[in-house]
Amino acid sequence: MTAAEQGKETAAKLINDLQDISFLQIGLVIAGTWFAIFLARRILPFLAERGPSQFRLFFLGLEPILRLFLLAGAVLWIIPIVFNITVQNFLVIAGAASVAIGFAFKDYVSSLIAGIVAIFERPYRPGDWVEIDGDYGEVRAVGLRAIQLQTAADSTVAVPHARMWTENISNANDGARTLMCIADFYLAPAHDAARVRSALQDVALTSAFLSYEKPVLVMLKETLWGTHYQLKAYPFDLRDQFSFISDMTVRGKLAIAEAGAVEVTAPAAASETPLPKKISG
Amino acid sequence: MSAPEKPSRAEAEALCPFQPLEKYERPLMPAQQSVRLFFTRLWQMLRRAEGGPFVAEAQLKGTRLRKLDAVAAPPSCGPLLDELELTVADWVAAGSPTPRTRLFVLPPCDDFGVIEAWAENKGHPVLEAPTRDSLVSAAPPVVPELDAEGVIVIPRLERWFLRHRNGLTLVRSLLAAIEARRGHCLVGCNSWAWAFLKHTLGANLLMPEPLIFQRFDGPRLRRWFTELAEAEAGTAFRLSRNGADVLAADAKGKPEDDYLEKLGAQSLGIPWVAWRMWRASLRTDEEEKRENGDKKKAGGPGERTLWVMDAPELSLPADHQQNALLVLHALLIHDRLTAEELSQVLPVVGETFIVAALDAAGFVEQTGPEIRCRALAYPAIRRELFAAGFPTD
Numbered sequence: 312m313t314a315a316e317q318g319k320e321t322a323a324k325l326i327n328d329l330q331d332i333s334f335l336q337i338g339l340v341i342a343g344t345w346f347a348i349f350l351a352r353r354i355l356p357f358l359a360e361r362g363p364s365q366f367r368l369f370f371l372g373l374e375p376i377l378r379l380f381l382l383a384g385a386v387l388w389i390i391p392i393v394f395n396i397t398v399q400n401f402l403v404i405a406g407a408a409s410v411a412i413g414f415a416f417k418d419y420v421s422s423l424i425a426g427i428v429a430i431f432e433r434p435y436r437p438g439d440w441v442e443i444d445g446d447y448g449e450v451r452a453v454g455l456r457a458i459q460l461q462t463a464a465d466s467t468v469a470v471p472h473a474r475m476w477t478e479n480i481s482n483a484n485d486g487a488r489t490l491m492c493i494a495d496f497y498l499a500p501a502h503d504a505a506r507v508r509s510a511l512q513d514v515a516l517t518s519a520f521l522s523y524e525k526p527v528l529v530m531l532k533e534t535l536w537g538t539h540y541q542l543k544a545y546p547f548d549l550r551d552q553f554s555f556i557s558d559m560t561v562r563g564k565l566a567i568a569e570a571g572a573v574e575v576t577a578p579a580a581a582s583e584t585p586l587p588k589k590i591s592g
Numbered sequence: 593m594s595a596p597e598k599p600s601r602a603e604a605e606a607l608c609p610f611q612p613l614e615k616y617e618r619p620l621m622p623a624q625q626s627v628r629l630f631f632t633r634l635w636q637m638l639r640r641a642e643g644g645p646f647v648a649e650a651q652l653k654g655t656r657l658r659k660l661d662a663v664a665a666p667p668s669c670g671p672l673l674d675e676l677e678l679t680v681a682d683w684v685a686a687g688s689p690t691p692r693t694r695l696f697v698l699p700p701c702d703d704f705g706v707i708e709a710w711a712e713n714k715g716h717p718v719l720e721a722p723t724r725d726s727l728v729s730a731a732p733p734v735v736p737e738l739d740a741e742g743v744i745v746i747p748r749l750e751r752w753f754l755r756h757r758n759g760l761t762l763v764r765s766l767l768a769a770i771e772a773r774r775g776h777c778l779v780g781c782n783s784w785a786w787a788f789l790k791h792t793l794g795a796n797l798l799m800p801e802p803l804i805f806q807r808f809d810g811p812r813l814r815r816w817f818t819e820l821a822e823a824e825a826g827t828a829f830r831l832s833r834n835g836a837d838v839l840a841a842d843a844k845g846k847p848e849d850d851y852l853e854k855l856g857a858q859s860l861g862i863p864w865v866a867w868r869m870w871r872a873s874l875r876t877d878e879e880e881k882r883e884n885g886d887k888k889k890a891g892g893p894g895e896r897t898l899w900v901m902d903a904p905e906l907s908l909p910a911d912h913q914q915n916a917l918l919v920l921h922a923l924l925i926h927d928r929l930t931a932e933e934l935s936q937v938l939p940v941v942g943e944t945f946i947v948a949a950l951d952a953a954g955f956v957e958q959t960g961p962e963i964r965c966r967a968l969a970y971p972a973i974r975r976e977l978f979a980a981g982f983p984t985d
Contacts, residue, residue, distance in 0.1 A: 361637050362637060362979075363978075363979040363980075363981075364979065364980055364981035365979075365981065488981065510757065513757045513758070513760055514757045516760070516791075516792040517755045517756055517757050517759065517760065517792075517937070518939070519755070519918050519921070519922065519937065519938055519939050520939070521983075522983065523787065523788070523790075523791040523983040524983075547981050547982060547983055548980070548981045554939065557939075558939040562757050565757070566757050569758075
């Protein structure tokens with residue numbers, strides 16, 4: 312056999328001969344990668360919880376990135392051990408993979424790809440507080456296929472990455488250490504609005520959870536059922552958001568009563584109803 | 593409180609006038625100590641023992657030295673009274689001062705009261721703060737007219753408010769009165785309260801150039817402690833671990849040991865914190881032998897030796913840390929609070945024994961009904977609050 316023929320035969324061979332494949336090496340690469348990912352999933356959240364709060368989101372966000380690089384490295388290491396990589400073979404493998412994915416694993420692979428896109432586009436990161444299709448919670452883990460949200464009611468919700476293609480993702484902090492918290496108050500319209508507004512402002516300014524770096528805002532608008540006040544402020548640590556809102560609500564109610572205003576109740580659905588347009592003529 | 597004597601020429605040359613607050617830089621830890629400290633803190637962070645004492649016991653026992661005041665006498669502020677006078681002398685003498693109001697921002701735990709003492713020594717009228725419970729009453733007190741001649745001193749701005757929804761009214765009125773005053777007004781404020789007032793009331797617009805003392809680093813501490821020790825001649829201060837004379841320096845002025853550099857960094861450059869740490873670290877011969885065994889150290893004939901112990905690293909335990917930090921943060925902002933006032937400014941729900949635990953552990957102390965942070969524990973408190981993301985000074 313001439314050298315040219317030998318080369319042609321080698322190029323046409325898709326998978327290396329079994330005796331040439333080092334299964335031990337493959338096993339070690341897989342075990343090593345698994346162990347490295349296991350360590351990262353244990354150590355980084357541990358450091359995030361125990362270390363200074365300034366680095367918490369950094370440590371949490373590092374885990375999916377590290378995992379992606381470890382997996383990519385493992386795949387790139389194993390492929391040449393198993394396959395005979397040429398351009399021709401690459402096209403064959405890619406074609407076969409496309410057919411398999413198209414028929415059998417479409418949704419799964421869609422989620423995997425969305426997971427990789429999510430690492431770079433960052434619609435959510437571990438430690439972020441997001442709302443996806445009505446579920447609001449902290450991103451506890453970003454897996455290969457899905458993320459895990461932990462809601463305020465301590466439920467864990469798994470959301471596939473593929474939802475990113477079709478759903479709006481609302482991220483409350485987007486990687487920051489704080490997020491806006493809103494305490495809502497509904498008052499009967501007959502009251503001294505300037506006094507109430509000023510009192511509510513002081514309620515937020517004197518909260519123990521307040522971040523000094525962000526502004527405090529008091530917004531109000533008239534609705535059909537009364538005056539809707541929104542007290543908006545930022546806690547210095549986003550994990551305190553529910554305590555912060557509760558604190559503002561408790562003290563806001565006292566401030567409102569002291570200011571001589573009266574709270575009213577309204578059906579939740581009505582709170583989103585816009586005011587009717589004034590009909591002229 | 594007696595009037596300080598006029599500083600000698602040599603002393604006057606060593607005095608450092610106050611500087612703008614933004615130029616204040618805390619002393620740095622010596623490199624070797626920094627590395628050691630990094631690993632110590634890393635270990636503490638990973639370990640985080642539960643249920644242990646907040647502060648190492650040795651730090652809390654207080655000194656058992658009988659003649660402590662002879663070698664490290666009060667006041668805890670060192671040369672600050674003279675330095676304050678040096679800073680404001682020209683401003684006080686000016687007929688129409690610019691600016692009309694001078695603000696001095698001082699770190700917390702100043703139990704001596706630098707601004708009050710200066711005002712008293714110079715005979716300037718002091719505007720005393722009302723009681724805290726009156727701040728949130730239905731009829732809060734009225735700010736008196738600030739129309740007196742000369743310098744009016746408001747030594748502790750932090751006593752004019754309570755972090756309560758009704759507790760900012762009086763301080764707003766006070767700031768308005770300061771703004772309206774045509775003559776001199778000297779204001780002192782705790783650095784944590786200043787950070788709060790800057791954000792909540794925009795007080796920095798009224799007093800944009802706060803001043804602070806120059807940091808007390810190794811050389812300044814050496815000069816100060818040497819002066820204090822001169823009252824008890826023949827006393828050497830030797831490090832317990834290696835026998836080095838802490839206050840000694842060679843012909844070029846290079847110290848025998850970097851202990852005071854480390855103390856300056858540990859105390860964040862604050863004189864009253866460094867002074868308390870210095871006093872807490874001193875041991876007599878008998879005490880040193882009892883704690884470390886009978887090891888013979890260097891010491892000349894006739895020399896009376898006081899042994900200097902290394903200050904331990906302090907840290908809060910994991911248990912109830914968030915509530916403990918909320919308490920400590922509130923105390924730093926207000927300088928001191930009663931238990932009732934503390935409950936008014938904290939969002940803690942239900943009964944809590946945090947204050948009792950902090951008191952027993954030495955992070956806070958009670959003077960009558962009032963609770964305040966201990967100066968000795970302040971660096972640890974500040975570090976923990978910073979690490980937990982609290983707004984700091």
